[in-house]
Amino acid sequence: MEPGLTVKQRQYLRSLAHSQKPVVQIGAKGMGDGVMEQIRAQLAAHELIKVRFNTECAVEPADVAPDILVETRSQLVQHSGRVLTLYRRRDQKPKIELPKRTRAAGAAG
Secondary structure (H helix, E strand, C coil): CCCCCCHHHHHHHHHHHCCCCCCEEECCCCCCHHHHHHHHHHHHHHCEEEEEECCCCCCCHHHHHHHHHHHHCCEEEEEECCEEEEECCCCCCCCCCCCCCCCCCCCCC
């Protein structure tokens, strides 16, 4: 499993996602295989996406976010209200170059 995002990487991804509109909307029918497949496809196409849970949706974003992350192999960038921002790096030809990881201050080594 790949390591989690650092604070700087999350900040960078949030700045990129700020002007984006949600590409997946979840309505009254809630989560299903079709929605999960749509999220996977959008992550493959864009790497960084927003998923909006409409007000009539029966599930809460916080309740299903862990399942979405596992099933799509993505990472949570931000959870703001009824919107999740997700990131999954492409294996080939990634579009987004994350800031490099730095060693924590005071780490032995």
